[in-house]
Amino acid sequence: xKTWNNxxxxxxxxxxxxxxxxxxxxxxxxxxxxxxxxxGDNKFFWAGLRWFEEVLKSxxxxxxxxxxxxxxxxxxxIEIPLGVAIALAMPRRGPWVSVCLVLMALPLLIPWNVVGxxxxxxxxxxxxxxxxxxxxxxxxxxxxxxxxxxxxxxxxMDVWHWTSLxxxxxxxxxxxxxxxxxxxxxxxxxxxxxxxxxxxxxxxxRVLTIAILLRFMDSFMIYTEVSVLTGGGPxxxxxxLSIDLVKYALGQFDLGRAAAMSLIYFVxxxxxxxxxxxxMTRDEPQ
Amino acid sequence: MARxxxxxxxxxxxxxxxGPQDYALKEINLDWQDGGAYALLGPSGCGKTTLLxxxxxxxxxxxxxxxxxxxxxxxxxxxxxxxxxxxxxxxxYDTMTVRDNLAFPLRNRGVPEDKVxxxxxxxxxxxxxxxxxxxxxxxxxPDAKQKISMGRGLVRDDVNVVMFDEPLTVxxxxxxxxxxxxxxxxHQRVRATMIYVTHDQTEALTFAxxxxxxQDGVVVQIGSPVxxxxxxxxxxxxxxxxxxxxxxxxxxxxDGAAWIGGHRVMAAPGVAAGRxxxxxxxxxxxxxxxxxxxxxVRSADIGHSRVVETRLGETKVNAILPEDAxxxxxxxxxxxxxxxxxxxxxxxxxxxxxxxx
Numbered sequence: 001x002k003t004w005n006n007x008x009x010x011x012x013x014x015x016x017x018x019x020x021x022x023x024x025x026x027x028x029x030x031x032x033x034x035x036x037x038x039x040g041d042n043k044f045f046w047a048g049l050r051w052f053e054e055v056l057k058s059x060x061x062x063x064x065x066x067x068x069x070x071x072x073x074x075x076x077x078i079e080i081p082l083g084v085a086i087a088l089a090m091p092r093r094g095p096w097v098s099v100c101l102v103l104m105a106l107p108l109l110i111p112w113n114v115v116g117x118x119x120x121x122x123x124x125x126x127x128x129x130x131x132x133x134x135x136x137x138x139x140x141x142x143x144x145x146x147x148x149x150x151x152x153x154x155x156x157m158d159v160w161h162w163t164s165l166x167x168x169x170x171x172x173x174x175x176x177x178x179x180x181x182x183x184x185x186x187x188x189x190x191x192x193x194x195x196x197x198x199x200x201x202x203x204x205x206r207v208l209t210i211a212i213l214l215r216f217m218d219s220f221m222i223y224t225e226v227s228v229l230t231g232g233g234p235x236x237x238x239x240x241l242s243i244d245l246v247k248y249a250l251g252q253f254d255l256g257r258a259a260a261m262s263l264i265y266f267v268x269x270x271x272x273x274x275x276x277x278x279x280m281t282r283d284e285p286q
Numbered sequence: 287m288a289r290x291x292x293x294x295x296x297x298x299x300x301x302x303x304x305g306p307q308d309y310a311l312k313e314i315n316l317d318w319q320d321g322g323a324y325a326l327l328g329p330s331g332c333g334k335t336t337l338l339x340x341x342x343x344x345x346x347x348x349x350x351x352x353x354x355x356x357x358x359x360x361x362x363x364x365x366x367x368x369x370x371x372x373x374x375x376x377x378x379y380d381t382m383t384v385r386d387n388l389a390f391p392l393r394n395r396g397v398p399e400d401k402v403x404x405x406x407x408x409x410x411x412x413x414x415x416x417x418x419x420x421x422x423x424x425x426x427x428p429d430a431k432q433k434i435s436m437g438r439g440l441v442r443d444d445v446n447v448v449m450f451d452e453p454l455t456v457x458x459x460x461x462x463x464x465x466x467x468x469x470x471x472x473h474q475r476v477r478a479t480m481i482y483v484t485h486d487q488t489e490a491l492t493f494a495x496x497x498x499x500x501q502d503g504v505v506v507q508i509g510s511p512v513x514x515x516x517x518x519x520x521x522x523x524x525x526x527x528x529x530x531x532x533x534x535x536x537x538x539x540x541d542g543a544a545w546i547g548g549h550r551v552m553a554a555p556g557v558a559a560g561r562x563x564x565x566x567x568x569x570x571x572x573x574x575x576x577x578x579x580x581x582x583v584r585s586a587d588i589g590h591s592r593v594v595e596t597r598l599g600e601t602k603v604n605a606i607l608p609e610d611a612x613x614x615x616x617x618x619x620x621x622x623x624x625x626x627x628x629x630x631x632x633x634x635x636x637x638x639x640x641x642x643x
Contacts, residue, residue, distance in 0.1 A: 183344050184377040188438060189365045189394035198379045198390075 033259035051260035061261065063236070064244040065268075071151075071240060072219045075158045079215055080208070082159070083166025087174055088200070090167070101171075104164045112161075116228025119157040123229075143230065147237035150230050154238055157225060162215060169211040173204035209280040213273055220269055241265055288354040288446040290318040290341065290479065295350035297336055303348070310336045312503045314350070318447070318481065323473045325494030326483045329526070333503040334483045338449050341481070342371045354446050370439035371449045375456055376431035380424040384415055387423050388437045395442075409437045412472060429461045436469070440476060447479040454489065466492055487527050499523050515567070516626065519635050524565050530593060533571065533603045534630070535564045544629050547599055549578050551622060554629045554636070563630040568593065570623035571605035577619035585613050596620065 034052070037045040055061050090100045107115075125131035125142045130153075134141040143149040177199065185195050223242035226232070232239035232247070239247070245265065249258035295314040306312055311333045318324055326334045339345040341352060343364040352360045359367050370391070379387050388406045397405075410416045413433045418426065423434055432453060439448045450469070454462045470493055473480050482493050490497050491511040499506045499514065499522075507519040518524035524532025537544045537551065539562045544554045551564055578598055585594040587609070594605045594613055598620060605620070607613065629636045 178375065180373040180375060180377050183342075183364075184371070184373060184435070184438075186344070187342065187364045187369065187371050188391040190390070191394070194394065198381060202380045 030259045030262055033255045034263055036256055038253075038255045047256055051256045052264065055257060055261045055264060060244070064239055064241045067237075067239065068220060068241040071154070071158075071222075072216060074155055075162070075219050076212065076215055078155070078159050079163045079166050080212060083163050083211065084170045084204070084208070086163070086167045087170035088196070090171055092175065101168070104167050104171075107161050107164050108168075110161075112224040113228050115157065115161050116225040119153060119160075119225070120229050123153045145234050147234060150234060150238050154226055154229060157229060158219065158222070161225065162218065166211045166215065169207040170204055173207035174200060177203045205280075209277070212280070213276055216276060217269060217273060220272070288479070289320045290447060291351075291353040291356075292316040292337075292341070293351040293353065295337075295340065295347050295352070297333075297340060297345065297347045297349075309348075310503050311340075311347070314505055316498065316505060316508070318479060320479055321477050322479055323470070323493060323495045324479075324481045325490035325497045326481060326500065327485065327487060327490040327497050327526070328500035329485055332500045334485075334500050335451055336503075337500070338371070338451055338481065338483050341447065342369050342449055343367050368442075368445055369447050369449065370442065370445045371451065372432075372435045372439045372453045374452045376428060376435045378423045378426075378431050378434050380422075382423055383419065384410070384421055384423050384426070384434060385419040387434050388415075388419075388441050391438055391442055405441050405443065409441045412440075412475065413437050413468070429457045429465065432457060433465070436465075436472075440472060440478070443476070445478060447481060450480070450482045452484050453482075454484075454486075462489075469493060487529075491527070499526065501526075517628070517635070518565065521563065521565055521630050521633050524567070528567055528569075530568055530604045530606075532565050532567050533601075535566075535598060535601050535603060537562055537564045537629070539629065546578060551578070552624055552627050552629070557629055557631070557636045560631075562636060564622075565628045565630050565635075566622050566626060568604040568606040570626035571603060572621045572623070573605070573607075573614045573618050574621040575619060577621040579617065580620045581617055582613075582615055 035047055035049070037047045039045075086104075091097055110118075122128045123131045123143050125135050125144075131141060131143070140146075141149050143153040181199050181203075182195070185199055190198070221242055222240060223246065226238060226240060227243055227246070230238045232243040242265075245258055245261055248254045248261060292314050295311060295316075296309055297311040298309045300308060303309055314337065326337065328334045336345060340347045343359070343362055343366070346361055350360070351358055354367065364371075379390060382390070385406055388409055389402045392402045392405060406419075407416075410419055413436065415430070415433055415437060418430065423431065426434070436450075436453065439445075439450075454465060457465060466489060469480075469482070473493075480493075482490065484490050491514075495510065496508060497511060497514055498508045499520075501520075501522050507514060507523045509517070509519075514523055514527050518527070518532060521532065521534045524534065535546060537546045538560070539545070539554050539557050540559045542553060542555055542557075544551045544557075544562065544564055546564065554562075573594075580596040580598045580603060583595045583597055583602075585592055591609055592607045592611070592613060594607055596603050596605065596618070603620060
């Protein structure tokens with residue numbers, strides 16, 4: 001028999017409060033800002049959807065969004081295959097497993113602003129090992145002045161920082177494959193490529209879906225490392241969406257525009273994640 | 287197709303084995319005839335899977351040789367040996383259809399596509415998978431998946447041997463019986479050498495013409511199901527096969543006969559005097575007015591017959607009676623069928639009564 005007791009709702013009140021205060025209330029504040037014009041002295045004037053229109057039409061937003069998509073696209077294209085390749089190359093058993101896992105986990109344990117600071121110094125052309133080394137090898141490399149060099153450094157930093165995450169996830173997927181699959185494949189006469197294509201890749205699919213989603217979201221919202229490394233420069237060449245947003249909100253105190261922009265940003269992230277997820281789990285057996 | 291010979295095979299998993307206790311397999315010499323249906327029967331951990339993996343090439347033995355038709359393949363890879371193996375858990379290629387799964391071993395070997403189609407159709411027909419051929423293999427039930435694994439094992443018509451490593455473990459009981467008879471039928475149709483590893487005596491005895499019984503890395507006996515039942519070479523085989531297993535009763539051999547507590551049980555010509563054991567299956571133990579004095583402890587109805595547990599001195603002796611037979615109670619006498627009574631010494635068969643041979 002089914003019994004109803006509405007007092008059960010009390011049980012979920014704490015979590016509702018928590019969600020309300022850490023998500024709903026701040027989000028509604030942003031919504032509130034996004035439809036108003038703000039002046040000092042807490043004066044607000046109704047602005048309707050004007051901010052959204054302005055943001056969506058502004059070339060500055062288009063450029064930042066373009067840079068953002070380019071950055072995310074590049075790092076996904078590098079980190080996912082590279083992570084899978086490293087995971088495949090890692091030993092499956094023996095004492096080296098833990099050594100490899102610890103080495104892989106190290107970059108993930110470093111605070112993000114420290115990562116930015118490390119690469120900032122590492123890549124300096126006059127004193128940094130990387131910067132000095134590249135110039136010594138004959139490359140004209142100065143990431144503080146040359147946009148291409150800045151992008152190169154930024155991508156290299158992100159690959160160094162986050163490929164490990166893909167490696168660890170892919171490795172977890174690989175270790176869950178029973179030996180019998182490899183044995184059966186050997187007996188069936190499968191070549192290494194067929195083993196990868198028909199056993200390893202399908203078995204890694206779930207964790208790779210998660211890896212791609214995580215890497216998409218994190219890279220799409222990246223702020224700290226890039227901010228410390230280049231601060232968005234030289235010029236605006238590495239001004240990604242989040243950096244642009246902070247410039248509006250905290251640099252210019254343009255609260256309405258910044259709020260509208262962050263809502264658009266939020267919806268975009270949600271939308272692309274949803275598309276990724278739907279596409280990747282589309283033909284999953286029920 | 288090939289005759290498979292194992293010569294002085296030994297295998298240890300650890301490095302530098304010191305004594306026999308370090309070997310998972312101790313000195314195996316075996317010949318598997320071409321086209322035979324064999325079962326490899328033994329308790330868990332007796333080395334049967336190790337032996338199977340040595341034949342398939344997944345493990346290289348520490349010592350000894352594996353010969354296929356007199357060709358030494360001890361170090362050849364599984365693909366070179368041209369064998370097929372079905373594992374305990376179904377192995378299927380999730381992203382492929384049932385058809386592509388069955389075709390996989392053929393395509394990997396560059397078999398022409400028209401022949402692939404023909405073989406796949408044949409095998410699917412035999413395994414009753416034809417309606418599912420176009421489906422994705424991932425969504426199927428475990429028994430259908432295991433049928434696909436078996437199908438991949440049988441799809442090549444030139445394999446030297448098809449090996450099954452406890453293939454029915456994950457299958458529901460009522461389907462087990464069905465798949466087992468299917469396998470038997472398949473063997474009769476394709477006539478490939480088949481080796482079936484199991485710890486389940488029913489599976490072994492129904493599938494195989496010849497059963498190889500293993501214990502602790504040693505082959506204890508090779509024989510037909512009837513031989514294993516009527517003439518166990520070792521008390522272990524007597525215990526392991528049959529339900530309940532063979533009774534083993536301590537006895538003494540003197541003056542050319544076996545004695546239990548002052549009663550002469552049987553003649554034992556050619557057996558040296560001393561301590562020994564009498565082995566007799568419950569099926570051949572009866573009750574009578576005279577014989578070995580014993581006491582009935584309990585009896586249990588097991589459906590088609592009745593198991594009566596007795597004590598002969600300190601030793602437990604089971605007897606199986608027909609369902610409708612009168613069950614004796616209290617003190618009674620046991621009568622052993624002389625043709626089915628054996629003498630064992632140190633576990634191994636020492637002699638049998640004159641009626642036996």
